Amino acid sequence: xxxxxxxxxxxxxxxxxxxxxxxxxxxxxxxxxxxxxxxxxxxxxxxxxxxxxxxxxxxxxxxxxxxxxxxxxxxxxxxxxxxxxxxxxxxxxxxxxxxxxxxxxxxxxxxxxxxxxxxxxxxxxxxxxxxxxxxxxxxxxxxxxxxxxxxxxxxxxxxxxxxxxxxxxxxxxxxxxxxxxxxxxxxxxxxxxxxxxxxxxxxxxxxxxxxxxxxxxxxxxxxxxxxxxxxxxxxxxxxxxxxxxxxxxxxxxxxxxx
Amino acid sequence: xxxxxxxxxxxxxxxxxxxxxxxxxxxxxxxxxxxxxxxxxxxxxxxxxxxxxxxxxxxxxxxxxxxxxxxxxxxxxxxxxxxxxxxxxxxxxxxxxxxxxxxxxxxxxxxxxxxxxxxxxxxxxxxxxxxxxxxxxxxxxxxxxxxxxxxxxxxxxxxxxxxxxxxxxxxxxxxxxxxxxxxxxxxxxxxxxxxxxxxxxxxxxxxxxxxxxxxxxxxxxxxxxxxxxxxxxxxxxxxxxxxxx
Numbered sequence: 273x274x275x276x277x278x279x280x281x282x283x284x285x286x287x288x289x290x291x292x293x294x295x296x297x298x299x300x301x302x303x304x305x306x307x308x309x310x311x312x313x314x315x316x317x318x319x320x321x322x323x324x325x326x327x328x329x330x331x332x333x334x335x336x337x338x339x340x341x342x343x344x345x346x347x348x349x350x351x352x353x354x355x356x357x358x359x360x361x362x363x364x365x366x367x368x369x370x371x372x373x374x375x376x377x378x379x380x381x382x383x384x385x386x387x388x389x390x391x392x393x394x395x396x397x398x399x400x401x402x403x404x405x406x407x408x409x410x411x412x413x414x415x416x417x418x419x420x421x422x423x424x425x426x427x428x429x430x431x432x433x434x435x436x437x438x439x440x441x442x443x444x445x446x447x448x449x450x451x452x453x454x455x456x457x458x459x460x461x462x463x464x465x466x467x468x469x470x471x472x473x474x475x476x477x478x479x480x481x482x483x484x485x486x487x488x489x490x491x492x493x494x495x496x497x498x499x500x501x502x503x504x505x506x507x508x509x510x511x512x513x514x515x516x517x518x519x520x521x522x523x524x525x526x527x528x529x530x
Numbered sequence: 531x532x533x534x535x536x537x538x539x540x541x542x543x544x545x546x547x548x549x550x551x552x553x554x555x556x557x558x559x560x561x562x563x564x565x566x567x568x569x570x571x572x573x574x575x576x577x578x579x580x581x582x583x584x585x586x587x588x589x590x591x592x593x594x595x596x597x598x599x600x601x602x603x604x605x606x607x608x609x610x611x612x613x614x615x616x617x618x619x620x621x622x623x624x625x626x627x628x629x630x631x632x633x634x635x636x637x638x639x640x641x642x643x644x645x646x647x648x649x650x651x652x653x654x655x656x657x658x659x660x661x662x663x664x665x666x667x668x669x670x671x672x673x674x675x676x677x678x679x680x681x682x683x684x685x686x687x688x689x690x691x692x693x694x695x696x697x698x699x700x701x702x703x704x705x706x707x708x709x710x711x712x713x714x715x716x717x718x719x720x721x722x723x724x725x726x727x728x729x730x731x732x733x734x735x736x737x738x739x740x741x742x743x744x745x746x747x748x749x750x751x752x753x754x755x756x757x758x759x760x761x762x763x764x765x766x767x768x769x770x771x772x773x774x775x
Contacts, residue, residue: 428583429620433686434610434638443633447624 302492303499313486317499320479324507327396327478328465331403335464336457338404339411346416357412364409369467373402377474399471403464410460418453419445451522458515462508469504479503534559534690534721535580539589542575542745549575550586551745557690557723562716564732564753565725567742568768573725576742577692580723581614594689610638613683617695619675621667627654627678628663631685639686646685653681657711673704677711684715691715693724729772733757741765 303317304310342360345353367375377398384391393401422445430440472481483500487493535557542550550572557563565573578584580593585600592598593608622630631650635641641649654660657677659670667675676696683691693712697705709731716722716735726732732739732753739756741749741764748762757773760766 423620425616425618425620426622428614429616429622431583431609432581432612432614433634433682435634436638439637443637444622448622 298495299492300495302486302490302495313490317479317482317486317496318503320477320482321503321507323396323476323478324465324468327399327403327468327471327476328461330400331407331464331468332461334400334404335407335411335460338408340415342408342412343415343419346412347419357416361409361412364405367406369402369406369470370473372406373398373470373474376402376405395471395474395476398474399468399476403467403471406467407460407464410463411457414453414456414460415449418449418456421452422448451519454515454519454522458511461515462511465507465511466504532559533557534594535723536592537580537589538591540579540586540591541588542572542579542584542586548745550579552589553745553747555740555747557721559689560719560721561737562720562722562724562735563738563740564736565723565740565742566727566729566732566768566772567748570744571742572745573742574694575745577614577694577723577725580690581612581692582608583614610634610686611688612690612692613686613688614692614694615676615679615683615696617698619667619672619679619699621675621679621682623666623668626664626666627659627670630667630678631682634682634686649685649687650681653684654678656684656714657681658707671704672700673707676700676704676708680708680711680715690721690723693722693726695725695727697726697728727772729757729769741768743768 301307301310303314305314342357346357346361348354377393377395380398380401381391381393419441426444426448427440430444435443468478469480471478472484475481479500483496487496490496533556535555537553537555540550540553540555541548553572553576555563555576565576567573575584579586579591582598582605586598590597594611596608598605598608621627622633625633628647628650631653632641632643632646635646635649636643651660651663654663657680659674659677659681662670662674662678667678670678680696696712697708700708705728709728712722712724713731713735724731724736736753739749739751739753740747741751741756741760741762743764749756749760749765751761756765757769760769
């Protein structure tokens with residue numbers, strides 16, 4: 273641990289030394305806000321935040337809903353419904369993100385066209401659909417585990433006071449499961465933010481794409497990709513703090529749970 | 531008085547294990563039946579079949595005039611008329627005591643929130659813990675939790691109350707407060723089937739004691755006879771073990 277901290281301090285020192293611009297290895301001028309071109313570069317790079325955040329939020333939102341819809345059949349007593357869930361989860365989970373992105377972006381319009389639907393899928397929606405569907409297999413598993421972790425007696429008690437299946441889910445099981453589901457769901461959200469970088473490949477103007485474009489014109493990959501890493505770090509830390517806060521809020525409400 | 535529960539040749543399997551073996555039982559309106567027997571004898575399965583938490587495999591089971599088959603419709607016909615109290619209370623930990631009580635009446639019976647609250651306060655008085663209304667169940671003692679669970683069951687104004695070992699998870703000093711509440715209910719004429727090891731309660735409250743072993747009803751008797759001269763070797767042995775400690 274001590275070693276890690278020292279390593280961290282040394283690397284920060286090296287970075288700062290690079291900033292002074294004297295050594296030939298670093299060229300922070302490319303993103304030096306005090307120069308005109310550096311300022312323009314920074315504005316361009318940071319301008320990717322909007323797209324990254326929007327894609328991630330939309331994908332996470334869809335995945336949270338889709339995941340629940342996929343998870344519910346897994347809790348059924350019918351084996352047909354359960355296997356529908358299994359097939360979806362196993363199949364989607366097995367597809368690497370990049371091939372799926374290509375398939376959605378280049379392939380899906382062809383299928384839709386052959387069905388007589390003239391739908392354009394641009395880079396933005398291609399990324400949203402891919403991230404959401406790919407992630408939904410994981411969120412579905414998180415829901416399933418969370419719901420199954422609630423004691424059987426809770427469902428039985430709900431049944432004996434006359435609640436229907438959906439009522440007992442809505443008022444008894446889900447509120448309790450939520451607290452257990454939230455931390456892994458936050459993990460998935462972080463995963464989506466990071467995986468949104470793949471959207472750069474199909475030309476979406478998000479953080480990574482913009483970094484690539486500046487690298488190509490300025491030939492300063494080290495500095496620009498370093499900045500890029502810190503951009504993602506900021507996003508992920510923000511999510512972490514947000515989730516901590518939310519957990520605490522839910523936790524204090526239910527601290528009396530046994 | 532008509533019968534409210536009629537079981538004829540009811541059997542229930544868990545895999546190849548026969549939990550209930552050809553059980554016949556008739557319970558009349560207002561009757562208090564205590565079910566006892568060693569663990570694994572099928573007592574819990576019996577009440578769980580009546581409450582539809584388990585589905586029986588053979589025989590006929592008639593509750594409040596509806597023959598219960600294994601499709602959802604018949605379960606719904608008796609739902610909220612048959613209430614159940616569990617060994618582990620099964621209160622909803624994320625809801626306050628009051629919200630535990632009004633959930634069934636508002637969502638299942640369609641009562642207004644105000645009517646449900648009136649009812650909830652009334653039954654909390656009955657189980658003698660009105661002051662705990664706004665607490666989460668986790669803050670209450672085991673005895674208090676079980677009384678809340680009884681109040682929650684009563685809030686549906688059921689016609690039959692089933693108790694599945696209501697005092698088995700309680701510390702000894704809390705058993706009495708729960709049994710008192712159940713005794714009060716018994717005096718008011720509620721139809722009850724109580725699975726319990728509390729033989730004192732059986733003596734005081736039961737109209738009839740049923741002794742089960744290995745999924746079968748071995749003996750049905752009025753309490754005084756059951757305790758004085760049990761009719762089977764198995765029940766003699768059981769009573770010896772339960773009463774001599």
